[in-house]
Amino acid sequence: xxxxxxxxxxxxxxxxxxxxxxxxxxxxxxxxxxxxxxxxxxxxxxxxxxxxxxxxxxxxxxxxxxxxxxxxxxxxxxxxxxxxxxxxxxxxxxx
Amino acid sequence: xxxxxxxxxxxxxxxxxxxxxxxxxxxxxxxxxxxxxxxxxxxxxxxxxxxxxxxxxxxxxxxxxxxxxxxxxxxxxxxxxxxxxxxxxxxxxxx
Amino acid sequence: xxxxxxxxxxxxxxxxxxxxxxxxxxxxxxxxxxxxxxxxxxxxxxxxxxxxxxxxxxxxxxxxxxxxxxxxxxxxxxxxxxxxxxxxxxxxxxx
Amino acid sequence: xxxxxxxxxxxxxxxxxxxxxxxxxxxxxxxxxxxxxxxxxxxxxxxxxxxxxxxxxxxxxxxxxxxxxxxxxxxxxxxxxxxxxxxxxxxxxxx
Amino acid sequence: xxxxxxxxxxxxxxxxxxxxxxxxxxxxxxxxxxxxxxxxxxxxxxxxxxxxxxxxxxxxxxxxxxxxxxxxxxxxxxxxxxxxxxxxxxxxxxx
Amino acid sequence: xxxxxxxxxxxxxxxxxxxxxxxxxxxxxxxxxxxxxxxxxxxxxxxxxxxxxxxxxxxxxxxxxxxxxxxxxxxxxxxxxxxxxxxxxxxxxxx
Amino acid sequence: xxxxxxxxxxxxxxxxxxxxxxxxxxxxxxxxxxxxxxxxxxxxxxxxxxxxxxxxxxxxxxxxxxxxxxxxxxxxxxxxxxxxxxxxxxxxxxx
Numbered sequence: 001x002x003x004x005x006x007x008x009x010x011x012x013x014x015x016x017x018x019x020x021x022x023x024x025x026x027x028x029x030x031x032x033x034x035x036x037x038x039x040x041x042x043x044x045x046x047x048x049x050x051x052x053x054x055x056x057x058x059x060x061x062x063x064x065x066x067x068x069x070x071x072x073x074x075x076x077x078x079x080x081x082x083x084x085x086x087x088x089x090x091x092x093x094x095x
Numbered sequence: 096x097x098x099x100x101x102x103x104x105x106x107x108x109x110x111x112x113x114x115x116x117x118x119x120x121x122x123x124x125x126x127x128x129x130x131x132x133x134x135x136x137x138x139x140x141x142x143x144x145x146x147x148x149x150x151x152x153x154x155x156x157x158x159x160x161x162x163x164x165x166x167x168x169x170x171x172x173x174x175x176x177x178x179x180x181x182x183x184x185x186x187x188x189x190x
Numbered sequence: 191x192x193x194x195x196x197x198x199x200x201x202x203x204x205x206x207x208x209x210x211x212x213x214x215x216x217x218x219x220x221x222x223x224x225x226x227x228x229x230x231x232x233x234x235x236x237x238x239x240x241x242x243x244x245x246x247x248x249x250x251x252x253x254x255x256x257x258x259x260x261x262x263x264x265x266x267x268x269x270x271x272x273x274x275x276x277x278x279x280x281x282x283x284x285x
Numbered sequence: 286x287x288x289x290x291x292x293x294x295x296x297x298x299x300x301x302x303x304x305x306x307x308x309x310x311x312x313x314x315x316x317x318x319x320x321x322x323x324x325x326x327x328x329x330x331x332x333x334x335x336x337x338x339x340x341x342x343x344x345x346x347x348x349x350x351x352x353x354x355x356x357x358x359x360x361x362x363x364x365x366x367x368x369x370x371x372x373x374x375x376x377x378x379x380x
Numbered sequence: 381x382x383x384x385x386x387x388x389x390x391x392x393x394x395x396x397x398x399x400x401x402x403x404x405x406x407x408x409x410x411x412x413x414x415x416x417x418x419x420x421x422x423x424x425x426x427x428x429x430x431x432x433x434x435x436x437x438x439x440x441x442x443x444x445x446x447x448x449x450x451x452x453x454x455x456x457x458x459x460x461x462x463x464x465x466x467x468x469x470x471x472x473x474x475x
Numbered sequence: 476x477x478x479x480x481x482x483x484x485x486x487x488x489x490x491x492x493x494x495x496x497x498x499x500x501x502x503x504x505x506x507x508x509x510x511x512x513x514x515x516x517x518x519x520x521x522x523x524x525x526x527x528x529x530x531x532x533x534x535x536x537x538x539x540x541x542x543x544x545x546x547x548x549x550x551x552x553x554x555x556x557x558x559x560x561x562x563x564x565x566x567x568x569x570x
Numbered sequence: 571x572x573x574x575x576x577x578x579x580x581x582x583x584x585x586x587x588x589x590x591x592x593x594x595x596x597x598x599x600x601x602x603x604x605x606x607x608x609x610x611x612x613x614x615x616x617x618x619x620x621x622x623x624x625x626x627x628x629x630x631x632x633x634x635x636x637x638x639x640x641x642x643x644x645x646x647x648x649x650x651x652x653x654x655x656x657x658x659x660x661x662x663x664x665x
Contacts, residue, residue, distance in 0.1 A: 051147030052621030092574040099282040146242030194377040241337030336432030384567040431527030526622030
């Protein structure tokens with residue numbers, strides 16, 4: 001069973017926001033709009049979304065930073081996921 | 096008697112949001128904007144909607160996740176339906 | 191005496207929202223934005239509206255579902271009508 | 286002395302909203318956004334307004350229904366007029 | 381010393397809003413958004429404003445009606461002026 | 476050390492708003508959105524800004540009127556400047 | 571480990587806002603929307619963002635002024651960064 005995002009949607013799995021993660025990302029505690037680190041699980045096909053051609057720039061397996069209050073949470077087979085628009089992703093975290 | 100959605104509208108039938116459904120989807124209880132699982136009953140023809148060409152990507156019978164506060168509820172022959180815009184659908188749930 | 195809607199406007203006559211109508215439509219009582227069943231009385235010519243080409247998809251005599259808080263009520267010769275934009279119509283009800 | 290509306294503006298003279306007018310229009314008393322019957326006194330030239338080509342569809346002398354809270358009231362030679370955008374006009378009332 | 385408006389801006393000098401002016405215009409006292417009569421003092425060059433081609437339709441010396449809460453008041457050499465966008469002008473008052 | 480504005484941005488230095496300035500400009504005290512006189516210090520290159528081609532119309536050294544609540548204040552080498560968008564400039568003051 | 575911004579995003583490192591910095595910039599204390607000086611750490615590729623072609627104008631190493639309440643704070647390897655859209659950058663500070 002899988003989530004297949006539509007259009008410019010992306011399914012991500014949130015990584016735990018601990019003080020110092022293995023990858024070294026720590027979310028700023030007093031930021032008004034908290035950033036979040038997540039791993040990309042599925043990527044929509046892109047195409048014309050709301051009258052605009054969207055090209056998907058992210059790939060499954062990438063770690064990304066996104067804005068917390070964007071996206072919708074879902075649970076699938078006991079795992080929690082977030083469905084975001086690609087434009088809610090701010091940056092890719094590279095090792 | 097049938098509902099024939101116009102433009103980019105889609106008619107869906109909401110699946111019950113129980114703790115663990117047969118398909119394994121459980122809605123996150125503390126999400127601000129609760130996602131919903133539903134089955135697609137009818138799909139509008141697409142075409143030019145609000146000046147933008149919309150191509151319908153979803154099909155009757157698919158299970159989808161959509162944002163709860165989008166859409167309008169109607170009852171037809173004792174059954175409740177939701178009329179959504181296709182853009183309110185976030186992802187297709189595949190078995 | 192007749193109402194001739196302009197542009198993308200449509201004149202509809204609201205059908206009574208009873209528990210079970212002849213056509214089987216019952217409006218969901220606890221919906222935030224209540225849907226409404228109505229019959230189309232007059233359809234505007236379409237054309238360029240707010241810079242966008244609008245093609246009218248509905249016809250006089252069709253029964254439709256629309257969002258309650260859209261539209262403007264008028265009374266003509268003792269009958270009440272609603273003037274809607276076509277985009278406020280969600281679906282056509284077919285027998 | 287005359288009011289010459291610019292662009293997509295239209296000058297109308299409001300008809301009295303009595304219980305049953307000569308033309309048979311009665312405004313719905315409990316409508317949130319009360320419709321209004323008025324006669325068209327002057328019509329702007331249309332043309333490009335806010336980057337969009339507007340073609341004027343109404344003519345001097347027509348009776349129209351418009352949304353009450355749109356438009357600006359002015360008095361000229363002791364007569365009150367309303368200056369509307371054409372898009373605030375919902376329908377033409379024909380005898 | 382002169383005010384040279386940019387783009388679609390227009391400099392006007394407000395005429396006094398008395399009960400019955402020489403030109404016969406009287407502003408409606410209970411209008412929510414009070415119209416105003418003013419004389420045009422300077423007209424911007426038009427051209428592309430906010431991505432849209434604007435052609436200036438008004439001329440220095442014309443009397444116009446505009447919406448009160450639009451525009452910015454300035455004083456130059458002891459005289460008060462208002463700087464409006466041309467789209468805030470509703471109609472030209474002709475004698 | 477210099478501020479080089481990007482896109483359609485303009486750096487201005489506010490002139491003191493005294494009762495009667497040397498140039499004769501006095502800001503209206505009871506205006507809701509107070510206009511401001513300023514001198515242009517630096518002008519961005521223009522070009523495509525937010526998808527729209529912007530041509531810069533103002534020049535270093537010009538005195539301009541702008542809306543007070545637009546812009547961002549910065550201090551550089553002890554001097555205060557304001558960074559505006561060109562569209563926040565209403566008019567040029569010519570001697 | 572690096573942050574690779576997407577689209578029109580830019581990663582900056584905020585410089586301390588002290589009364590008189592080495593570069594001479596002092597942020598105005600009573601500004602409603604406080605400007606901020608920062609150094610650019612990474613620049614997105616630009617391209618089509620929200621249907622608009624964006625060309626990146628800033629470079630790694632430049633010092634810039636941006637609006638405080640724009641952007642999202644992240645911590646990477648113990649350092650705090652801000653992820654901005656290029657359009658949130660007001661000016662480049664040149665020595």
